[in-house]
Amino acid sequence: MKIAVCIKRVIDMEMRFRVAGDGASIDETGAKYDINDFDMYAIEAALQLRDKAGGGEVAIVSLGPVQAQEQIRKALSMGADRAVHLAADRIPSDGLAIAEALAAELRDGAYDLILFGKMSIDSSGQSVGPMVAELLELPLVAAVSKLDVQGDRGTAGRVLEGASETIEFPLPAVLTIDEGLNTPRLPNLKGIMAAKKKPLETRPARLGEQRVRTTSIELPADRPPGRIIGEGVAAIPELIRLLQTEAKVL
Amino acid sequence: MPNVLVIAEARAGQLRKVALEAMTAGRALASEAGGEVHALVAGPPGTAGLAPQLGAHGADVVLVAEHAALENYNGEALTALIAERTRTGGYRVVIFSASVHGRELAPRVAARLRAAYASDVITVALEGGSLVARHPVNTGKLTATLTTSASPAVVSLRPGMFEASAHAAAGRVERIEPVGDPSASRVRVTATQQGSSAKLDLSEAPIIVSGGRGMKAAENFRIVEDLANALGRAAVGCTRAVSDDGWRPHSDQIGQTGRVVSPDLYIALGISGAVQHIAGMRTARTIVAVNKDREAPIFKFADYGIVGDVLEVVPALTAAVKEARKGH
Ligand SMILES: Cc1cc2nc3c(=O)[nH]c(=O)nc-3n(C[C@H](O)[C@H](O)[C@H](O)COP(=O)(O)OP(=O)(O)OC[C@H]3O[C@@H](n4cnc5c(N)ncnc54)[C@H](O)[C@@H]3O)c2cc1C
Ligand SMILES: Nc1ncnc2c1ncn2[C@@H]1O[C@H](COP(=O)(O)O)[C@@H](O)[C@H]1O
Numbered sequence: 001m002k003i004a005v006c007i008k009r010v011i012d013m014e015m016r017f018r019v020a021g022d023g024a025s026i027d028e029t030g031a032k033y034d035i036n037d038f039d040m041y042a043i044e045a046a047l048q049l050r051d052k053a054g055g056g057e058v059a060i061v062s063l064g065p066v067q068a069q070e071q072i073r074k075a076l077s078m079g080a081d082r083a084v085h086l087a088a089d090r091i092p093s094d095g096l097a098i099a100e101a102l103a104a105e106l107r108d109g110a111y112d113l114i115l116f117g118k119m120s121i122d123s124s125g126q127s128v129g130p131m132v133a134e135l136l137e138l139p140l141v142a143a144v145s146k147l148d149v150q151g152d153r154g155t156a157g158r159v160l161e162g163a164s165e166t167i168e169f170p171l172p173a174v175l176t177i178d179e180g181l182n183t184p185r186l187p188n189l190k191g192i193m194a195a196k197k198k199p200l201e202t203r204p205a206r207l208g209e210q211r212v213r214t215t216s217i218e219l220p221a222d223r224p225p226g227r228i229i230g231e232g233v234a235a236i237p238e239l240i241r242l243l244q245t246e247a248k249v250l
Numbered sequence: 251m252p253n254v255l256v257i258a259e260a261r262a263g264q265l266r267k268v269a270l271e272a273m274t275a276g277r278a279l280a281s282e283a284g285g286e287v288h289a290l291v292a293g294p295p296g297t298a299g300l301a302p303q304l305g306a307h308g309a310d311v312v313l314v315a316e317h318a319a320l321e322n323y324n325g326e327a328l329t330a331l332i333a334e335r336t337r338t339g340g341y342r343v344v345i346f347s348a349s350v351h352g353r354e355l356a357p358r359v360a361a362r363l364r365a366a367y368a369s370d371v372i373t374v375a376l377e378g379g380s381l382v383a384r385h386p387v388n389t390g391k392l393t394a395t396l397t398t399s400a401s402p403a404v405v406s407l408r409p410g411m412f413e414a415s416a417h418a419a420a421g422r423v424e425r426i427e428p429v430g431d432p433s434a435s436r437v438r439v440t441a442t443q444q445g446s447s448a449k450l451d452l453s454e455a456p457i458i459v460s461g462g463r464g465m466k467a468a469e470n471f472r473i474v475e476d477l478a479n480a481l482g483r484a485a486v487g488c489t490r491a492v493s494d495d496g497w498r499p500h501s502d503q504i505g506q507t508g509r510v511v512s513p514d515l516y517i518a519l520g521i522s523g524a525v526q527h528i529a530g531m532r533t534a535r536t537i538v539a540v541n542k543d544r545e546a547p548i549f550k551f552a553d554y555g556i557v558g559d560v561l562e563v564v565p566a567l568t569a570a571v572k573e574a575r576k577g578h
Contacts, residue, residue, distance in 0.1 A: 013389050013506065014525050026392070037507050093394070095369070096361060121506060123394075124387050125369045127357035134361035139436040140325060142354035145500065159501040160350045161409075162451035163261070165323065166441040173437075179507040180493075180500040211366035215382075215397040220390065223532070226539075226550045232558035233566045239538065240574050242554055247536040249457070249515040250481075250574055 001056035001149075003046040004111045006102055006132070007039040007075055008091070009068040010122045023216050035071045038117025040184035042177040046115050047079045047185070049149055057081045059109070063101055063205045064091050076195035077187035083198070086205035093123055093214045099131035100208025107136060112152075116176040118143050126176070133174035141167050145180040252283035252376075255341040257332060257356075258291040258304055259349060261323075262444065265291070265300050267454055268347035270307050270414035272407055275374060276345050277308035277417050282376045283342060286310040287419070290335060290426075292328060294321040298423055305421015307414065312423050319432035322439035323351050325358065327432035333362040334429045341402050343381060345374075348406035349453075356406045366398035372411045381405070389506045389529035409453045410512050452502070455485035457515045460504060460531070462489040464520020464541060464560055468497035473564045474519060480571040482578060487511070489527050505530035520560045523548025540564065 012032040020027040035043075046058045060075045060083040062068045072083045086101055106114055114136075116129030126142070133140035146157030152171045157164060158178065187195070229238050243250040256276040258269035273289060280287045289309035291300050294316065301312040315331055336344050336359070346356040348370040360367035368374070371383035372393075381403040387394045445451070452458060459478045461471055471486070478484035488498040490505060504511055506526040516534035521527060523539070523546055531537070532551065539552035540563045549555040556563055 011388070013391070013529070017388060017391050019392075026388070093396075094366075095357065096364070096367060099361060122388050124385070124389075125357070125367075126353045127360070127367055127369050130354055130357040131361035131367075134329070134358045140354065140358065141437060143350055158350065160261075160442075161266075161453050162445040162449065164443045164445075164501070165439050166443075167437060168440050169437045179503075211364075211400045212368055212396050212398045214394045216395045217387070217392050218395075220386070220393050220532075223537075223551055224553065226548075226552045226555055228544065228549055228552075228555040228557060230556055232556070233562055235556045235558070236563070236567055236570045239554055239556060239567070240570050243515070243536070243538075244574065247515070247553065249536055250571070 001050055001053035002111050003050060003056065003113045003115060004059045004061055004106055004109060005039070005042050005046045005075070005080065005115045006128070007043065007060055007062045007071060008036045008120045009033050009062065009064045009071045010036045010120060013121060017219065019217055019219065024214050025217065033067070033071065035074055036117050036120045038119055038177060038179065041179060041181050042115040042117050043075050043078055043080065044182045044184040045147060045177055048182065049113065059083065061086065061102060061105055063088055063098055065089060069200065072200060073195050074187060076198045077191040078185055079191060081198065083200045085200060085202040087202055088205040088207060092207060092210055094210045094212045095123070095125040095127035096131055097208040097210045099128050099135060101205040102128065103132050103135035104206045106132065112171045114138070114174045116174070118176045118178045129174060129176035136174070139169045139173040141169055141173065142176045143178045144175050145178040147175070147181060252285040252342040253339065254280045254283070254285060254287050255336060255339060255344045256287060256289045256309070257344065257346045258289045259347050259352060260291055260293050260297065260300060263296065265303055266347070266349070267414065268349055268409045271409065271412040272345050272347050273304060273307035273309060274414050274417070275407055275412040279343055279374065279376055285342065288313055288339065290332065292320050292331060294318055301421055301423045305419055306416055308417035308419045309421050310419050312421050313426045314423055315426050315428055317428050317432045319435070320428070322442055324432055324435050324439070325354055326435040326437060327428055327430070328355055329358045329362060330429040332359050335426060336363060336402055344402055344404045346404070346406040348408050352406050356404055360404040363402065365402050365404050366400040367404045368396045368398065369406050370408050371405050372408050374405055374407070390510070390532055450483060450485045452485050452487055452504070452509050452511050455483060456513055457481050457484035458487050458511055458513045459484055459517045459519065460487035460489070460521060461492060461519045462521030463491040465492070466561070470561065471497060473568070477517070477564055477568045477571065480568045480575070482575065489521055518548050518552070519564060521548055522546050523551060
């Protein structure tokens with residue numbers, strides 16, 4: 001089974017964000033980075049499918065600056081077999097521009113499955129996976145939290161608002177992976193050593209046209225500071241009063 | 251003509267609340283642009299019965315596609331239908347709901363049309379020749395303003411951010427044919443399991459009562475449920491610690507990798523307030539927290555905090571809420 005997993009280098013969300021001088025990007029001074037949360041589930045899914053099939057290949061594809069090779073190495077150390085780095089000075093905010101570059105790379109790869117995270121936690125588009133599926137004219141299932149692949153067919157499950165559904169699809173296909181499917185493994189020392197020798201090709205990203213631009217970013221209005229109104233059961237009458245008269249939600 | 255196309259999401263023969271929210275947003279955009287709003291609704295035979303409700307929410311024209319193979323969500327057939335209609339109709343903006351289905355469909359349609367796509371937006375407007383939309387990024391710690399002058403522009407709207415309101419319009423029904431054969435789609439939804447209809451979905455509940463590891467055990471969520479019931483129109487959520495332990499289903503998890511919610515009232519019980527949890531509920535209008543640790547980070551966000559043991563405070567709070575809501 002030949003599987004590609006698209007992963008994104010994202011900034012650590014625990015940092016205190018500041019807007020850069022241009023007003024339209026983040027000041028990344030001192031920031032840390034990691035593989036996008038949801039992409040970890042996609043990597044784990046790919047490794048398990050490959051191993052269950054008794055062989056094949058998991059290829060990692062990441063578009064980004066040269067530093068994205070750190071995250072690519074991490075994915076290789078988890079057990080992926082090889083990687084392609086599509087080099088770009090910065091990752092555009094328009095998902096379609098990214099999808100066009102990924103599709104160009106993936107088109108002739110003869111992959112049985114192409115996996116994405118459900119969403120990148122920085123740009124939060126949930127768009128690159130479905131867009132690549134469309135550009136490659138492949139079957140698509142988004143937000144997969146259950147998965148079973150038998151031969152050239154798969155069954156997926158996903159959670160909807162107040163319902164869930166079961167979906168059948170033929171391979172090759174594009175899937176975007178939600179939390180809940182698996183628990184991603186941590187790289188071990190052996191994996192980290194092995195990763196150093198695994199093939200990592202770099203080529204320039206053939207980014208598509210940017211049709212949407214981020215013209216500004218801002219910090220949302222702060223919530224008023226928190227307030228402790230009391231202790232234990234004794235605080236309940238005051239809480240009820242505030243919910244009725246101040247918040248007006250009761 | 252700068253017309254707007256609204257994709258109205260229906261499930262099990264009913265329009266979803268987000269469909270009416272999208273109608274209202276579409277109406278506002280069309281009024282700015284001086285154009286019409288066309289709603290598109292697809293489903294099994296009988297779907298045309300939803301047209302009057304769309305007319306009552308501002309649809310000048312309701313495009314209805316009926317086919318037996320549109321009973322369940324059919325992404326491939328819908329992509330073909332919507333892309334074709336957008337092309338022939340010359341729409342300026344195509345509006346989806348940023349629901350699970352909408353977020354699969356909208357980017358696929360945008361890619362087919364090579365159109366600009368703004369996802370999960372909380373505001374949208376036409377300013378001069380440009381479409382300007384705001385979208386929460388970086389787990390809601392920042393809001394990005396996206397601008398595009400490309401036409402058509404495809405957007406999906408974050409549920410709960412656009413209030414549905416009535417607006418009488420003609421709602422003239424126009425039947426449209428599926429493009430290709432919907433029963434030939436490669437991807438098929440073979441079963442839909444409806445959650446219990448009594449259970450309000452997290453994205454639609456005005457009140458959410460959420461439990462964390464401080465609830466101590468799965469069975470203690472009974473008192474969380476009791477509080478939700480006493481409040482009426484409330485749903486129960488949880489943290490990842492809780493869904494990881496299997497106390498609650500993963501679909502109830504709120505946060506960075508779970509659901510993002512903006513209820514009027516969010517009650518956090520035994521929840522520490524990790525950044526990844528806050529990411530999913532920071533836009534709640536009022537936040538209440540009960541935690542035995544005065545230093546818990548959740549108290550930095552809670553409008554009203556009570557320091558105490560959830561197992562004592564929650565049953566007493568339920569009783570007080572029942573008393574306060576007597577007569578409801
Ligand atoms: C990549 C990533 C993604 C994540 N995504 C999410 C996400 O989407 N959603 C999410 O929720 N988390 C997420 N997490 C996990 C998050 O970091 C926290 O671990 C989690 O939110 C903690 O859950 P908790 O508050 O229930 O548990 P804890 O942090 O263990 O807090 C329990 C709290 O209960 C209090 N308590 C204990 N006993 C009592 C009592 N008797 N009465 C009152 N209070 C009591 C304690 O004082 C404590 O504050 C993510 C983590 C990572 C690394
Ligand atoms: N620059 C990138 N390189 C590789 N994969 C990406 C990149 N950006 C996004 N993706 C993939 O697309 C998914 C969805 O991203 P998004 O549409 O930004 O939410 C991510 O989880 C990744 O799997």
